[in-house]
Amino acid sequence: MFRICLQGAYRDDNGKPVVLECVREAERRIAGNLNMEYLPMGGSVKMVEETLKLAYGENSELIKEKRIAAVQALSGTGACRLFADFQKRFCPDSQIYIPVPTWANHHNIWRDAQVPQKTYHYYHPESKGLDFAAMIDDIKGMSLFSSQNAPNGSFFLLHACAHNPTGVDPSEEQWREISHHIKAKGHFAFFDMAYQGFASGDPEKDAKAIRIFLEDGHHIGIAQSYAKNMGLYGQRVGCLSVLCEDEKQAVAVKSQLQQLARPMYSNPPVHGALIVSTILSDPDLKKQWLKEVKVMADRIIGMRTALRGNLEKLGSPLSWQHITNQIGMFCYSGLTPEQVDRLTNEFHIYMTRNGRISMAGVTTGNVEYLANAIHEVTK
């Protein structure tokens, strides 16, 4: 029985989970060499250093000026949670604005941190793209129809690239406008970057939104994860950073982040951090990683093209442009829950009922079957 699972982690063209070669090599080098002593509360200094370079730029002045408070965190979840707790403690009157839709756990995280949450417009179902005008209105607090208008100095959660679950990202021009309006209202921009490198295949390109905000002078926060782009899922490796006014402030903020980490888990796990720092501090391994990340991203981009192409070849009356317009692991297909149920029951294709397809589950071996099935339930 042919079955396709379209929810979850990256798969290669044979539908198998992948451990990157650079990761295997790093593990070989690590094993047997080091002890397993506690890391400092803020985690592996080496790993954090390399991770900041990825987000802020290899030669970032901000890094040189030591203006970034950064700690190793438990992947993206842990980074978001630590920030949410920090936000609650030091800006107790603030609220977080979360895009609609977003990764479901974002709501849980800020709720458990007891930070009141509101939403802002993001996805436009009719076009299966970005609801840009409404999003800007929400940022400006101008929406006449929304009870969610953001007071100045609110916190905005932004997906740096490869929006989860829609795959819809703002264009560069749109990012510039978003930055402008967020700055005008004195909002705080917090980026969740879970897919750097994984979206376009180029980590620098995927950090574009963040770089725009940095150029514009925002003091941002970033949650970074190595779960997908290094395939380190279960190792729980990530980083939380907060850009501060100066070095003194960065030291203060970092110390307070540590005060929140200590009663949660004391200090973060060492193994995954060692893998990351081994890879990123070795030029050859780093090059290998960049190649492997590009392979993963390219495969997904290839599958998007193939899926769309197949649907068009089948003569589908609908537009499937959004499949290639969207980016990253997920595609918001636009399928209704009923259509999704038919796909599952009649065609053994498994995806979430909001129509979200994990492109990572699509292979050259199943893309035609998938296109046929989608065509059947939508024609």
Next chain:
Amino acid sequence: MRPEFTLPSSSSSSSADRRLNALVRHLATASMVSQTAVAFSPTSGFHGDSVFSHVVRAPEDPILGVTVAYNKDPSPVKLNLGVGAYRTEEGKPLVLNVVRKAEQMLLNDKSRVKEYLPIVGIAEFNKLSAKLIFGADSPAIRENRVTTVQCLSGTGSLRVGAEFLARHYHQKTIYIPQPTWGNHPKVFTLAGLSVKTYRYYDPTTRGMNFQGLLEDLGSAPSGSIVLLHACAHNPTGVDPTLQQWEQIRQLMRSKALLPFFDSAYQGFASGNLDEDAQSIRMFVADGGECFVAQSYAKNMGLYGERVGALSVVCRAADVASKVESQLKLVIRPMFSNPPIHGASIVATILKDSNMFNEWTIELKAMADRIISMRKQLFDALHARGTPGDWSHIIKQIGMFTFTGLNSKQVEFMTREYHIYMTSDGRISMAGLSSKTVPHLADAIHAAVTRMS
């Protein structure tokens, strides 16, 4: 302060009302507004106020501060007795042979991937951890009344358990012993519990204040949560005897006090895994409920891998199952799922009887070395005729000794003898070796005779 405006509801009908609403919203400003943020300059926009400008630097962690000071000291005879990690006779950190073996096995197994674990962690690890602490023949396990979830070492297990209690338990107060590990009050407070203390240590005897303990637990409101160190109390090294544990158990059950055990030293205290779990097993044997936070940091030397487990023993299997479902809701917004590496090592070792045996031998060796250090220090002080009763050094158990030295004496020992410890006089026996015991004994002798 935020100006108070009554915002009309957004369902008001006329367009004039809506425009008014929009205006009103613009006038309301948040208390943390960044006034200078409006200036928009692509090249020099770096000097606006941060919303976190008011954040002040947190005080240095007292225990870590010891190591920082130690590292700065150039003296060749310096000794770090603040560290809560095991050291060999040569003063080096130790990775157990059996752990290296397990790691190699995992490395060589090409079928292993790094995918996300389930929210509750590795099932095998959880089962084996429960067996380890409760005993393979535990009725609670047999009857499926235990739920075990993988967490980030002891700290993480305590935090997850405490968050669950803060949400679902009717009593939001936890009683912790005086003194206790410095991080305990913070863990429980941030989880949403309020913290009270019960008497535990008697400085005059350097032993237990058992009367005080019974009184304080006896006057706690019914149903209160009570933190118990399963063995090797940190920082004092003073444990109840089995008879005292039995009395504690009876008192607690009579008042429906909920036990929350912190088990960070199983096997590390006496050298015997079952012996060190006796207190917990006593409570489970009576059919009652309890929480247990387990850590593999010390007894498997996995410190930085953050391996631990939270177990909740319930009265009934369906309760355990419901509790587990709620624990998942605590875990997911905290870290989603636990780290795979360390727990994989533990599971590899625990499930293989040969490796398990190897582990017990290496564990006993660590515990024995510490016990031997206690004896050597005691003998050395005796030989010097150091005034005072030092028998507590060999009576206390586990990694730490509460010397009874006061902060002036501690300061003196650091200054004159380059010996580093926390200011409460706690020393880590794990940091001692046969070579360094004489130096420490000299220092204590000097401190006691020259400083009071």
